[in-house]
Amino acid sequence: MIGRITTQMTAQNLLANINQSLDRISTTQQELSTGKRINQPSDDPYGTSLALQLNGQLSDLTSYSNNITDGTGWAQTSDSALSDMTNAVQRIRELVVQAANGTQSQTDMSADASEVNQLIDQIKQDANSQYNGQYVFSGSATSTQPYQAGSNDAYAGNTGSVTRTIGPGTSISVNADVSSVLGTGQTTAGQPAGDGKLLNTLRNIVNDMQSGNSTALSGNDLSQLDTNLNSLTGLSASVGATVDRLQMASSRIQALQASDTQVLSNTQDADMAQTEINFSTQQAALTAALQAGAHIVQQSLMDFLSG
Amino acid sequence: MTIPSYSGLQTALSGLEAAQAAIDTTGQNIANANTPGYSRQSVNMTERDPLTIQSLSNVTGAGSQLGLGVDITSIGRIRDQFLDVQYRGQNTQTSGDNTASTLLGQVQAALAEPGSSGLSSSLTQFWQSWNALGNTPTGQGGAGALQAVIGAGQTVATSLNTLGNELTTLQSQITDQYNTLTDPNSGPIANDANQIASLNTQIAQAQVNGLNPNTLLDQRDQLIDDLSQYSNVNVTTQPNGMVNVSFGNAAKAAAGGTTDAAPLVNGGTVDLTDNLTDANLSGSGGTVGALLGLYDSTTSTGQVAGYLTTLNNITSSLVTTVNNAIASADSSGATAPPFFDPTGTTATTIAVNPALSTATAPYTAAEAQAAGGLSGGAADSAYNAFVTQIGSNVRSTQNAQQTAQSLLTAISNQRQSVSGVSLDEEMTNLITYQQAYQASARVMNAINETLNTLINQVGAGI
Numbered sequence: 024m025i026g027r028i029t030t031q032m033t034a035q036n037l038l039a040n041i042n043q044s045l046d047r048i049s050t051t052q053q054e055l056s057t058g059k060r061i062n063q064p065s066d067d068p069y070g071t072s073l074a075l076q077l078n079g080q081l082s083d084l085t086s087y088s089n090n091i092t093d094g095t096g097w098a099q100t101s102d103s104a105l106s107d108m109t110n111a112v113q114r115i116r117e118l119v120v121q122a123a124n125g126t127q128s129q130t131d132m133s134a135d136a137s138e139v140n141q142l143i144d145q146i147k148q149d150a151n152s153q154y155n156g157q158y159v160f161s162g163s164a165t166s167t168q169p170y171q172a173g174s175n176d177a178y179a180g181n182t183g184s185v186t187r188t189i190g191p192g193t194s195i196s197v198n199a200d201v202s203s204v205l206g207t208g209q210t211t212a213g214q215p216a217g218d219g220k221l222l223n224t225l226r227n228i229v230n231d232m233q234s235g236n237s238t239a240l241s242g243n244d245l246s247q248l249d250t251n252l253n254s255l256t257g258l259s260a261s262v263g264a265t266v267d268r269l270q271m272a273s274s275r276i277q278a279l280q281a282s283d284t285q286v287l288s289n290t291q292d293a294d295m296a297q298t299e300i301n302f303s304t305q306q307a308a309l310t311a312a313l314q315a316g317a318h319i320v321q322q323s324l325m326d327f328l329s330g
Numbered sequence: 331m332t333i334p335s336y337s338g339l340q341t342a343l344s345g346l347e348a349a350q351a352a353i354d355t356t357g358q359n360i361a362n363a364n365t366p367g368y369s370r371q372s373v374n375m376t377e378r379d380p381l382t383i384q385s386l387s388n389v390t391g392a393g394s395q396l397g398l399g400v401d402i403t404s405i406g407r408i409r410d411q412f413l414d415v416q417y418r419g420q421n422t423q424t425s426g427d428n429t430a431s432t433l434l435g436q437v438q439a440a441l442a443e444p445g446s447s448g449l450s451s452s453l454t455q456f457w458q459s460w461n462a463l464g465n466t467p468t469g470q471g472g473a474g475a476l477q478a479v480i481g482a483g484q485t486v487a488t489s490l491n492t493l494g495n496e497l498t499t500l501q502s503q504i505t506d507q508y509n510t511l512t513d514p515n516s517g518p519i520a521n522d523a524n525q526i527a528s529l530n531t532q533i534a535q536a537q538v539n540g541l542n543p544n545t546l547l548d549q550r551d552q553l554i555d556d557l558s559q560y561s562n563v564n565v566t567t568q569p570n571g572m573v574n575v576s577f578g579n580a581a582k583a584a585a586g587g588t589t590d591a592a593p594l595v596n597g598g599t600v601d602l603t604d605n606l607t608d609a610n611l612s613g614s615g616g617t618v619g620a621l622l623g624l625y626d627s628t629t630s631t632g633q634v635a636g637y638l639t640t641l642n643n644i645t646s647s648l649v650t651t652v653n654n655a656i657a658s659a660d661s662s663g664a665t666a667p668p669f670f671d672p673t674g675t676t677a678t679t680i681a682v683n684p685a686l687s688t689a690t691a692p693y694t695a696a697e698a699q700a701a702g703g704l705s706g707g708a709a710d711s712a713y714n715a716f717v718t719q720i721g722s723n724v725r726s727t728q729n730a731q732q733t734a735q736s737l738l739t740a741i742s743n744q745r746q747s748v749s750g751v752s753l754d755e756e757m758t759n760l761i762t763y764q765q766a767y768q769a770s771a772r773v774m775n776a777i778n779e780t781l782n783t784l785i786n787q788v789g790a791g792i
Binding site (some may be wrong): 026027028029030031032035036039061063064065066067068069071072074075076078079080082083085088089090093141155157161163185186187188323324325328 | 362363396434438439441443444450451453454455457458461462464465466695699702703705706710711713714715717718719720721724727728741742743746747748750751752753754755757758761
C-alpha cells in the first residue's frame with residue numbers, strides 16, 4: 024500500500040506502537056495493583072452501574088442484619104422476662120392450691136400472702152426489663168418505665184408497637200403487649216380494679232389469703248389464675264415465634280449477602296490469573312518492540328557503504 | 331558546419347553542474363530528514379536543446395542532432411495536496427476528540443467512582459446511619475446515633491458540594507481555554523493566520539520573480555496543519571500562489587461548495603472578527619469546537635452544563651425526598667425539623683439543617699426508619715444513572731479518540747511516504763550523483779586529452 028518507507032515513518036510507527044504497549048501495560052498494572060477490573064466508570068459503564076447497585080444492596084442487607092440483631096435481642100429479652108414471669112405465676116398457683124384446700128393455718132396463709140406479694144414485685148420487675156437502655160414492655164414509649172414498684176399497678180406504657188425493618192418493605196413487630204396479660208391492676212391498694220388480668224387476680228389472691236377465704240381461692244381465684252397463666256403462655260409463645268422469624272430472616276439475609284458479594288466480586292474484581300498472563304504477554308510484546316526498534320532505527324544503507 | 335571543438339567541454343560541465351546540484355539537494359534532504367513539515371526536494375532536469383549539424387549526415391543531407399548536455403529546470407518539493415486535505419481533516423477530528431476525552435476524563439475523575447470516597451458510598455452510609463437511629467430512638471443512646479446521622483448527612487452534602495464546585499470550575503477552565511485560543515491579539519489561531527497571510531505575500535512575490543519558494547511553501551503548509559487542530563480548515567489556492575483559508579463552520583460550508591465570503595486568511599489579509607465568533611465555531615470540529623460542545627459560556631449550554639443540571643436535579647430530589655419522608659412519618663403532629671436545609675437544593679448549596687441539635691432529639695423512630703427506607707430509592711438510582719452516563723460518554727469519546735488517532739497516524743504515514751526523507755534513498759542518490767559527477771569529470775578529462783593531442787601533437791612538426 025505504501026510505496027516508500029521513510030526513516031521518520033519507521034521511527035514514528037515504532038514510537039506509536041511502544042506507546043500503545045505501555046498504555047496497555049499501565050492499565051493492566053492498575054488492575055493488578057487495585058485487584059479491580061473497574062477502576063473508573065469508563066472501564067465498564069454497565070458494570071459500574073451494577074457495582075454501585077450491588078454496593079447499595081449490600082449496605083441495605085447490612086442494615087437489615089443490624090435490625091435483626093437488634094430485634095432478636097429485644098425479643099429474647101422479652102422471652103426470658105416472660106418465662107421468668109411464668110415461673111413466678113406457677114409458684115403462686117402452687118401456693119393458691121395449698122391454701123385452697125382449707126387445711127392451712129391463718130399464719131401459714133399470711134406467710135403465703137407475703138410470698139405472693141414478693142412474687143408480684145418480681146413479675147412487675149420482669150415487666151420493667153430493659154434492652155439496650157429501653158423498656159421492652161412499654162409499647163412504643165420505650166423510655167417510660169411500664170410499672171411502678173409497690174402497690175400501684177397502673178400501666179404507664181402504651182399499646183404501640185416497636186418495629187424493625189428486616190427486608191425490603193418487610194417490618195416485624197418485636198415487642199409484646201404485656202399489659203394485655205398483666206392488666207392495669209388496681210390503681211389504689213385495696214380497690215378492686217376488676218379487669219380480670221393477672222395483677223388484678225394476684226391482688227385478689229393476696230386479699231383472700233390474708234382474710235383466709237379458701238373458698239374464693241379454690242373457686243374464682245384459681246380459675247382466674249389459670250386463665251391468666253394461659254394468656255401469659257400464649258404471649259410467651261408469640262414472642263418465641265418472633266425470635267424464630269427473625270432467625271429465619273437472618274439466615275436468608277446471610278445467603279443474600281454471600282450471593283451479592285459473589286456477584287459484586289465477579290463484576291468489579293480482576294481475574295488475577297488472567298490479568299497476570301495478560302501482563303506477561305504485554306511485557307513480552309513491549310520488549311520485542313523495543314528490541315526490534317533498536318535494530319530498525321540503527322540500521323541504514325550507510326552501515327553497509329564503505330568509504 | 332562541423333562539431334564545435336569545445337562543445338564537449340560544455341556538455342561535460344553541464345553534467346558536472348547537474349550532478350553537483352543533485353548532490354547538494356541530497357545533502358539538503360539528509361539535513362532536513364527530521365525537520366517537521368519538510369518536504370523532500372528533487373532536482374528536475376531536462377536534456378538541453380540539441381545542435382543540428384548538417385555535415386554529420388552526408389547521406390540524407392538533413393544532418394544530425396548533437397546533444398549539448400543537461401539543464402536544471404527547477405528544484406521542486408514532492409508533495410501530494412490531496413493527502414494534505416485528508417491530513418488536516420483528520421487532525422481537526424483528532425484534536426477535537428483529544429480535548430473532549432481529556433476534559434470528560436476530569437469529570438469522571440471528580441466522581442471518584444466506584445470507590446469508598448465517592449458520593450455513592452457516602453449515600454449508603456447516610457441511609458445506614460438513619461437505620462441505626464431508627465433502632466435507638468429518642469432517649470438513651472439516641473444522641474450518638476443522631477450525631478452519626480448528622481455526620482453522614484454532612485459527608486453527603488460535602489461530596490455534592492465538591493462535585494458541583496469541580497464541575498463549575500471545569501466550566502470556567504473550558505471558557506478560559508476557549509478565550510485563550512480565540513484571543514484576537516496573541517491567540518494561537520490569530521498567530522497562525524497572521525503568519526500564513528505574511529507567507530502568502532512573500533510567496534506571491536517570489537513567484538513573480540520566477541522563483542520556487544520551497545521553504546516558504548513548507549512553512550505555510552505546516553502552519554495550516556497547525557491551524558487545523560483548532561477547527562475545520564478549507565484551503566483554496568489562488569493563481570498567484572496565495573491561499574485562502576476558511577475556518578470553522580465556514581470551512582465546512584466551503585468544503586461543501588459554498589463560497590466563503592469572509593475567509594480567515596484572504597491572500598495577504600486576515601479577518602478575525604468574522605471568523606472567531608461563537609456562531610462560526612459552535613458545532614465545528616477541532617479543539618475550539620470541542621470546547622464549545624463541552625461548555626459554551628455565551629449560552630451556558632454544553633455537555634458539562636448538562637451534567638451540572640443533572641447533578642442539581644439529583645440534589646434537589648434528595649433534599650425533598652428526605653425532608654418529605656420525615657414529615658410524612660411524623661404522626662405525633664409535632665413538626666419534626668427538615669434534615670436538609672430546604673433552601674439549598676443545588677449541588678453547591680446543599681447543607682444539613684444548621685438548627686439540628688443532638689440535645690433536642692428531633693426525630694422519632696418511625697421518622698428515622700422512613701428516612702432510612704429511602705435507601706436504594708430515587709436518589710441512589712438517579713446518581714447511579716448519572717455515573718453510568720458519564721462513564722459511557724467518556725468511554726465512547728476515548729474510543730473515538732483512539733480511532734481518530736490511528737487514522738491520523740495512517741494518513742501521516744501516507745504523507746510521509748510521499749514527502750518524507752528516506753535516508754536509504756538519499757544515500758543511493760548520493761552514490762548515483764557522485765558517480766555521475768566522476769564520470770562527467772572523466773569525460774572532461776578525455777576531451778582535454780583529445781584537444782591536447784590536436785593542439786600540441788598535430789602542429790609539433792612545423
